[in-house]
Amino acid sequence: MVEFFITENNEIEIASYDAGTTLADLTAELEAFRKTAPELKTGKCKGCGECCSDNIPVLGLDLALLGIDAAALASDPAALEPGSASAGSDLSKPVSYSGHDAVDFLVLPDKPDMAFRRKAIKEMCGWTSISELEATLLFEYNNAEPLILSRQASGECCFLKDGLCSRYGRRPYSCGLYLCNMGKRLAYIQEMIVRQGTWHAYCKLGWISKADIPHNPFLKADSYDKLLVSDFEYDLRNASEQLFFYF
Ligand code: SF4
Numbered sequence: 634m635v636e637f638f639i640t641e642n643n644e645i646e647i648a649s650y651d652a653g654t655t656l657a658d659l660t661a662e663l664e665a666f667r668k669t670a671p672e673l674k675t676g677k678c679k680g681c682g683e684c685c686s687d688n689i690p691v692l693g694l695d696l697a698l699l700g701i702d703a704a705a706l707a708s709d710p711a712a713l714e715p716g717s718a719s720a721g722s723d724l725s726k727p728v729s730y731s732g733h734d735a736v737d738f739l740v741l742p743d744k745p746d747m748a749f750r751r752k753a754i755k756e757m758c759g760w761t762s763i764s765e766l767e768a769t770l771l772f773e774y775n776n777a778e779p780l781i782l783s784r785q786a787s788g789e790c791c792f793l794k795d796g797l798c799s800r801y802g803r804r805p806y807s808c809g810l811y812l813c814n815m816g817k818r819l820a821y822i823q824e825m826i827v828r829q830g831t832w833h834a835y836c837k838l839g840w841i842s843k844a845d846i847p848h849n850p851f852l853k854a855d856s857y858d859k860l861l862v863s864d865f866e867y868d869l870r871n872a873s874e875q876l877f878f879y880f
C-alpha cells in the first residue's frame with residue numbers, strides 16, 4: 634500500500650508506503666493515483682507522449698523484458714561494439730550492433746571506468762567520515778550513464794507510434810514510474826532505482842562483476858515484483874552535507 638498526495642505546486646508526491654511495497658506495486662499504485670486527479674495534466678497521459686521524447690533508461694531487468702539475451706551479449710563483447718555510428722553520439726539514429734538485431738533499439742553509454750570509480754570512492758572516504766557504502770552510492774548516483782532506447786528522426790522513442798506506446802505491456806520500468814509532475818521524494822526514489830538499475834545493467838552486460846556492486850538491490854531478485862522500494866530509499870543527506878562542506 635502506497636499513499637500519495639498532491640502538493641500545493643500540483644505535484645504528485647509520495648507520503649508513505651508499507652514495508653512490503655515492491656517496485657511493481659509502486660508503479661501500479663502511482664498509475665491508479667494519477668487517474669484520480671483529472672485536474673492535473675497527468676490525469677490523462679494517454680496520447681500525450683511528450684515524455685517519450687526524453688532519454689528513456691533501460692535497466693538491467695528491462696533487458697529480458699525487451700527480449701534481449703544479456704547473457705549471450707555478455708559472452709560476445711564484440712557484439713556490443715557499434716557497427717558504424719559511435720554509441721550515444723546521435724540519438725536520432727538507432728545504432729547498429731554487429732549481428733544482434735535485438736539491440737538495434739538500444740543506445741549504449743561508454744563502459745564505466747572502474748579505476749576512476751575506485752579512486753573517487755577512496756578519496757571521498759579519506760576526505761570525510763562517510764562510510765564506503767555512502768561514498769559508493771553517491772558515486773553511483775552521480776556516475777550512472779544509462780542504456781537508453783533509440784529515437785526516431787522526430788526525436789520520439791523508437792516504440793512510439795501515433796502518440797501511443799507500441800510496447801506498453803513490455804515497456805522499460807522507468808516509463809511506468811515517470812510522471813512529469815513528480816514531487817521531490819518520489820523523484821528521488823525514481824532516480825535511485827534508475828541509478829542502481831543502470832549499474833545492474835552494466836553487470837548484466839558483463840562490463841562489471843557482481844562483486845563490484847554487492848550492495849545493489851537488483852542482485853537480490855529477478856523481477857520488479859520481488860524488489861522492495863525501501864531498499865532504494867537510501868538516506869544520503871549526511872553524506873551529501875559532509876561532501877558539500879568539504880568542497
Ligand atoms: S507524464 Fe508524460 S505522457 Fe503523462 S502527461 Fe506528463 S508528459 Fe504527458
Ligand code: SF4
Pocket residue numbers: 684685686689782790791792793794797798799800801804805808
Ligand atoms: S517505451 Fe513506450 S512508454 Fe516508454 S518511452 Fe517508448 S513509447 Fe514511451
